[in-house]
Amino acid sequence: MEKWREDKMKCSFCGNKIEPGKGKMFVLKSGTVKYFCSSKCEKNWKLGRNPKKVKWTQTFRKEKQ
Numbered sequence: 001m002e003k004w005r006e007d008k009m010k011c012s013f014c015g016n017k018i019e020p021g022k023g024k025m026f027v028l029k030s031g032t033v034k035y036f037c038s039s040k041c042e043k044n045w046k047l048g049r050n051p052k053k054v055k056w057t058q059t060f061r062k063e064k065q
């Protein structure tokens with residue numbers, strides 16, 4: 001199994017780091033791979049939410065700074 005790179009280990013929604021072996025991988029038809037730290041993030045992403053507008057994400061916090 002290919003070792004996950006550091007840049008791949010971030011949740012595609014909230015930006016939190018994902019522990020090896022944890023989280024979920026989602027492959028789009030286009031071939032793009034998304035990683036989610038939790039089903040919460042996966043759900044929000046599937047709903048089409050913008051992580052920049054969701055308070056509990058790292059992305060939101062970064063935008064604010």
Ligand SMILES: [Zn+2]
Nearest residue numbers: 011014037041
């Ligand atoms: Zn997440």
